[in-house]
Structures are given as structure tokens and as C-alpha cells.
Amino acid sequence: MDEPVLVADGLTRIHGVGCDRCLETTGPLSDTNRCSACGAVVAMADVSFALHPGEILGVMGESGSGKSTLVKVLHGDLAPSAGSAWFTQGDTRHELFALNAAERRSLRDRAMGMVHQNPHLGLNFQVSCGGNVAERLLMAGERRFATIRQRAERLLARMQVPIERMDERPGAFSGGMQQRVQIAKALATDPPLLLLDEVTTGLDVSVQARILDLILELQRETGTAMIVVTHDLGVIRLLAGRTLVMRLGRVVESGLTDQILEDPAHPYTQQLVSAAL
Amino acid sequence: MSVDFGYLDRAAKKEIRRCALKALAIPGHQVPYASREMPIGRGFGTGGLQVTLALIGPSDVLKVIDQGSDDSVNAVNLRDFITTTCPGVTTTVRTQDASMVQTRHRIPERPLTAEQILVLQVPYPDSLVVVESSEARRRVMHGEQDYARLLVKLYEDLVRFREITISHRYPTRINGHYVIDPSPIPRWDVPKLNMSETMFIFGAGREKKIYAVPPHTRAEPLAFDDVPFRTEDFRDGNGKRRQCVHCGADDTFLDEIHGDGGVTHQCSDTDWCDQRRAAQPRHAEARHG
Numbered sequence: 001m002d003e004p005v006l007v008a009d010g011l012t013r014i015h016g017v018g019c020d021r022c023l024e025t026t027g028p029l030s031d032t033n034r035c036s037a038c039g040a041v042v043a044m045a046d047v048s049f050a051l052h053p054g055e056i057l058g059v060m061g062e063s064g065s066g067k068s069t070l071v072k073v074l075h076g077d078l079a080p081s082a083g084s085a086w087f088t089q090g091d092t093r094h095e096l097f098a099l100n101a102a103e104r105r106s107l108r109d110r111a112m113g114m115v116h117q118n119p120h121l122g123l124n125f126q127v128s129c130g131g132n133v134a135e136r137l138l139m140a141g142e143r144r145f146a147t148i149r150q151r152a153e154r155l156l157a158r159m160q161v162p163i164e165r166m167d168e169r170p171g172a173f174s175g176g177m178q179q180r181v182q183i184a185k186a187l188a189t190d191p192p193l194l195l196l197d198e199v200t201t202g203l204d205v206s207v208q209a210r211i212l213d214l215i216l217e218l219q220r221e222t223g224t225a226m227i228v229v230t231h232d233l234g235v236i237r238l239l240a241g242r243t244l245v246m247r248l249g250r251v252v253e254s255g256l257t258d259q260i261l262e263d264p265a266h267p268y269t270q271q272l273v274s275a276a277l
Numbered sequence: 278m279s280v281d282f283g284y285l286d287r288a289a290k291k292e293i294r295r296c297a298l299k300a301l302a303i304p305g306h307q308v309p310y311a312s313r314e315m316p317i318g319r320g321f322g323t324g325g326l327q328v329t330l331a332l333i334g335p336s337d338v339l340k341v342i343d344q345g346s347d348d349s350v351n352a353v354n355l356r357d358f359i360t361t362t363c364p365g366v367t368t369t370v371r372t373q374d375a376s377m378v379q380t381r382h383r384i385p386e387r388p389l390t391a392e393q394i395l396v397l398q399v400p401y402p403d404s405l406v407v408v409e410s411s412e413a414r415r416r417v418m419h420g421e422q423d424y425a426r427l428l429v430k431l432y433e434d435l436v437r438f439r440e441i442t443i444s445h446r447y448p449t450r451i452n453g454h455y456v457i458d459p460s461p462i463p464r465w466d467v468p469k470l471n472m473s474e475t476m477f478i479f480g481a482g483r484e485k486k487i488y489a490v491p492p493h494t495r496a497e498p499l500a501f502d503d504v505p506f507r508t509e510d511f512r513d514g515n516g517k518r519r520q521c522v523h524c525g526a527d528d529t530f531l532d533e534i535h536g537d538g539g540v541t542h543q544c545s546d547t548d549w550c551d552q553r554r555a556a557q558p559r560h561a562e563a564r565h566g
Contacts, residue, residue: 102421124426127433134432138425145435145501167436 003088004050005192005225006074011047011083013069016040018081026249028268033064033248043069044249047083053192054223058240058257060230060272066249067229071197074227075114076104087111089192109139113186113224117198119178122185123170129156129181130166136188155184159214176207180214187218194226200235212238233276237261245269284362285330289313293331293487297478300489305451306419307402312485322355322381323482325398329379332394332478335365340375345383345530345545355379370548382445384466386529386549389475391492397460399481402488404448404458424448424456427499435504447506450497451490459496465508465530470496511542524553 014022019038026033026042033042044066051057059067072078074085076096085096089111099107116122123132133152142148153163159180161173170178179199186194196215200208216239218224228239236243236257243260245253245268253266264270280287289311296310315323333339339359343352347370356368369375372387379396389395405415408426418424427448434442445461449470459467460479470477470490477490490496498506511519511531520527521544522534529549531542544550 101417105421105423124429127429128436130436131429131433135425135429138428138432139423143428143502145432145504147503148432148501149436 002053004052004086005055005088006051006227007049007086008074009048009084009086011044011070011073011085012042012081013044013066013073013078014040014042014081028247028250028252031248033066042249044073044246047244047246047251049244049251049254051193051225051227053225054219055242056219056226056228056240058228058230058236058243059246060233060236060243061246062231062272064248065246067231067246068197069249070246071114071195071227071229075112075195076108087193109136110189111191111193113189113191113194115179115182115186115194115196115199117201119170119175119182122182123178125169125171128167128169129161129173129184132170132181132185133188136185140189151188152184155188156181158187159184160210174207176203176211179203179207179211183211183214183218187222187224190222190224192225194224196226196228196230198230199228200232201230208235215239233261233273245272279334282334282363283330283366284359285313285327289327290331293327296487297328297332297489300478300487301476301491303455304491304494305455305457305488307455307457307486307488309485310487312482315482316358317354319483320400322351322379322398324480324484324487325379325381325396325482326355326358326480327482328396328478328480328487329359329377330363332396333359333363333366333377335363337366337376338374339366339368340370340372340378340548341368341380342378342383342385342546342548343381345385345532346547348547351381371552372548382461382463383530383545384462384469384477386544386546388469389473391474393475395475395477397462397477397479399458399460399479399486400483401446401458402479402481402484402486404446404456406458419455422454424450424499427456428501431499431501431504435501441500441504441506444509448499450495450499452494453497455488456499457488457490459490463509463530464498464506467496467498467506468508472496521550524550524557526550526553 018040021037022035022040022042023045025036047070061067073080087094087096130152133155134148137148156166157163161180170181200211240257243257244251247268253269264273280290296308300308341352341356343349360366372385377394381398403415405418409415431441445463446458447464447467448456449459449467450456472493474492476492479488500506513519518527519542522541523543526544529544532545534541
């Protein structure tokens with residue numbers, strides 16, 4: 001098998017000062033993520049996984065389970081309290097949290113795409129949709145206007161955004177279209193890794209289906225590895241080959257998606273799966 | 278050079294000189310300084326004035342211009358203030374005779390020399406202020422050369438108007454790193470910053486920043502590889518280059534004047550215009566007549 005795109009090892013994020021007892025006093029067994037000794041909140045603890053090229057990893061869990069924290073830490077929006085992550089690009093392996101700010105940003109601009117639940121976080125509503133895609137290309141160092149224009153057109157057309165409307169601002173678009181523009185923006189530099197944080201939450205079912213289809217097509221065509229964070233079992237079932245189930249900041253179960261959904265081992269997962277029916 | 282001269286106290290002078298030196302050492306970097314209270318309101322050239330007062334000595338010959346003109350109110354008042362408080366300093370309107378030029382919104386047409394210093398008054402020192410409101414984040418962006426959002430602005434202009442519409446304060450990359458706001462000089466003047474003989478010091482009084490373009494330093498206006506930067510062409514409806522109504526120059530930055538006789542154009546740099554006309558006897562009466 002190919003070398004993993006991303007290897008996460010023991011990722012931990014504690015909000016607050018933290019103490020020696022934070023990890024032992026929190027988690028599913030203690031039924032809290034607030035440390036009883038010092039009051040710090042353990043948003044995520046000891047998350048490890050490997051993501052291979054072209055693979056889609058699902059991260060499932062209820063609100064507050066730490067799934068968005070995981071994505072934010074990987075994307076560099078939040079610093080981890082402990083742990084490491086190795087990102088392979090071409091022949092080089094980068095330890096994400098050992099890079100300095102500029103290296104980190106440059107790697108992120110070129111090699112990672114992020115799609116937020118709320119388009120307002122991922123798109124600049126003051127500039128056109130084409131301009132939003134252009135921003136990513138410009139960040140990655142492209143300086144030819146005609147090339148940027150063509151590439152933005154192709155990406156938006158690929159995401160089924162009518163290109164005659166590409167010079168309109170995202171505010172003029174429906175929620176589903178905004179989300180597709182956001183995905184086009186995230187894909188602008190052909191990143192080997194795409195992070196999708198609740199991308200279909202809040203959209204109506206038919207729009208959800210189209211976006212999920214597009215994501216699957218993309219994965220088949222480009223071989224982009226993806227991490228899909230969601231609380232929606234349907235999304236996990238459709239997209240993810242492997243899944244992590246998180247609760248109170250810990251991974252309580254991981255494995256093949258089919259196996260987890262058909263034969264959940266952890267009581268929390270069982271509850272989650274039965275609740276969905 | 279003595280610090281006991283003119284209007285500013287010793288501490289202020291030393292500080293501003295230190296900041297100016299640092300600004301020259303890191304081309305394009307905005308150096309914060311403790312902008313002093315001046316007897317004119319902030320926003321009326323206090324930044325440029327403090328730089329001038331910190332650098333000027335009794336043997337200096339000073340020229341002050343506002344939008345290219347030596348006679349406009351701002352220029353006259355600043356010049357009067359400096360000559361009143363700095364004994365020995367003489368003033369001139371002739372660019373080639375000046376050792377220091379303080380200016381608002383123009384760089385003289387006449388090429389400046391290595392013996393001259395140009396001080397610019399700056400209202401908004403940070404090129405990124407149009408895309409990012411937090412100064413803390415802007416400083417990080419400058420450090421990481423994160424200028425993509427400025428280029429997005431150019432992209433948007435090209436899409437909407439097929440032309441980059443920034444008329445002044447054109448973002449310009451200095452020495453391959455920092456992108457400065459070159460103060461509200463027109464595009465016409467931006468190429469003069471590039472590999473210049475003279476040094477340019479920018480003072481922002483209200484925003485408390487000093488930055489500089491040293492001599493022989495690259496100054497590249499932001500643009501796309503296939504859509505190069507261009508200056509104003511001053512062509513009329515028929516594609517003909519407009520001329521100065523006074524001196525006939527067709528290679529200067531022109532002001533558009535709306536008067537009783539309709540719209541006319543004249544050199545914005547009045548000294549350049551006057552010197553040209555002085556060399557052409559047949560035009561000599563036209564202006565003062």
C-alpha cells in the first residue's frame with residue numbers, strides 16, 4: 001500500500017492550563033470532558049490514525065465530541081496541546097507541528113483544502129465566487145491572470161456552479177451553491193488532502209445528495225484523501241471507507257464503516273446507530 | 278549631526294532618526310514610532326513633518342509641495358512652520374536646488390539625485406488595511422508575505438472593469454518582500470520608486486509609522502504576469518495624448534481643470550511646468566497674462 005498522506009499520533013487539545021490528572025479524569029468512562037482536578041476542558045485526547053491516498057476517513061460523533069477540534073488542529077487553526085502529525089507530500093514528510101508559521105501556511109495553502117459547515121467561514125463574501133477560487137491560486141503563487149481565470153471556470157463548472165454567474169458574489173447564491181463554491185475553492189490547488197467539516201449539515205436532502213455525489217466523484221477522479229466530519233450517519237455510510245467514532249474527545253471505536261454500522265461494538269456507537277433508525 | 282536644532286526635542290529627534298534608519302535597513306517594513314503632538318492636526322502631514330524636522334539641519338534647502346504644487350495651503354503652512362522654527366533653513370521651489378523635499382501625494386517630475394531626500398506624508402501606511410482590519414493579523418501577513426488578498430482585489434477589478442482601477446496608493450512590493458502603501462501618489466509616480474538614486478522616507482503621523490524605500494532598491498507594483506502594471510496614459514477620446522495647456526508638455530502627470538472655458542489639463546508639478554515655460558520665451562506671457 002502507498003505511504004499514508006497523513007499520520008496522526010496522540011493528538012490532544014486541552015483548553016485551559018491543564019494538569020497531570022486531566023486525561024485520567026475525563027473521557028467516556030468519566031462521562032465528562034472537564035477535568036475535576038483543574039477545571040480544564042479536554043476537547044480531544046490521544047487521537048491517532050493513518051490516512052492513505054484516495055481514502056475517505058469519516059469522523060462521527062455528537063456535538064462536543066471533539067471532531068471539529070480534530071479538523072481545526074490538522075488545518076492549523078488550533079495548536080495541539082500534545083501529539084504529532086506527519087504529512088507526506090511527494091517525497092517529503094513534514095511534521096506539521098514542527099514547522100514554523102510561514103512553512104505551515106505555505107504547506108496548507110498548497111496541499112490542504114478545508115470546507116467549513118458555514119460558507120461564511122470558508123468564503124469571502126466581499127469578492128466574487130471566481131475571486132474566491134482565485135484567492136487560493138494566488139496564495140499558492142500563481143500569477144497569470146488568464147490561467148487563474150480558466151482554472152476558476154473549470155473548477156466551478158466541475159462543481160456545477162453556472163459559470164455565467166461566477167462573477168457574482170456568494171451572497172447571491174443559495175446555500176447549496178455556496179457550499180459547492182467552497183468546495184471548488186478548497187480544490188483549487190489540487191490538494192492531496194481535503195478536510196470536510198459538516199459540509200452538508202443544514203442543507204435540504206436533495207441538495208445534500210448532489211454534493212455528496214460530487215464529493216464521491218472527485219475522490220474517484222482525483223484520488224484526493226479526505227477527512228469527513230459529520231454527525232450524520234447517512235453521510236458516513238455513503239462516503240467513508242473507514243470511520244472513527246468520537247465521544248467526549250476520545251476515539252471510542254474505529255474500523256471499516258460497514259462493520260461499525262452493521263455491528264457496532266461500543267455501547268455509544270450502538271446507541272448512535274440505533275438512534276438513526 | 279546635531280540633535281539640538283529646530284522644533285523637535287532631542288529625544289524625539291533621536292527616536293525618529295533611529296526609526297528612519299531601521300526603516301532604511303528593512304526596506305518597506307513599517308517601523309512604529311511615538312508620533313509627537315504637533316501644532317497642526319493629525320492627518321495634515323504630521324508624519325512627514327516630524328521626519329523632516331528630525332532630519333533637517335541649518336544648511337538644508339527645503340522644498341515643500343502638496344499635490345505637485347508649492348503654493349497650496351498645506352505646503353505653504355508647513356514651509357512657514359519649518360522656516361520659523363528651524364533658523365538657517367532656506368526654502369526653494371526649484372526641485373534641483375532642494376536638499377530635502379517634503380511632499381504630499383506627488384513625486385516631482387524631475388529625477389531626484391543621490392544628494393536629495395524625499396519625505397512623503399502618509400495617511401494610511403498599511404497596504405493590507407483594505408483587506409484586513411486587525412493590525413495584529415496584518416503584521417503576521419506582512420511577515421509571511423501573505424499578499425494574496427491584495428491580488429484578489431486586482432483580479433476583481435480586471436473581471437469587473439477589465440482594468441486595474443487603483444488610481445493612487447498602488448500596492449508596491451519593495452525589495453521582493455514587503456508590500457507598501459506608497460501614500461496617495463498616482464500610479465504615474467510609482468515607477469520612480471524603483472531603483473532610484475534618492476531615498477524615500479514615508480512618515481505617517483496619525484498611524485505612527487515610518488517606512489522607507491532606500492536608493493537602488495526594487496519597487497514593483499503588484500500585477501499579474503500577463504496583465505502588467507501601467508501608468509495613466511492621459512489620452513483623449515481620439516486616443517491622442519493630452520498636453521499641458523501652459524507648457525505643452527506631453528510627458529507629465531496632468532491635472533484636469535474644470536473652468537469657464539471647459540475642461541483643460543495642466544502639469545500637476547508646477548515647478549516643472551514653470552521651468553519648462555521659462556525656457557520657452559513665447560509661452561512666457563500666457564500664464565501670468
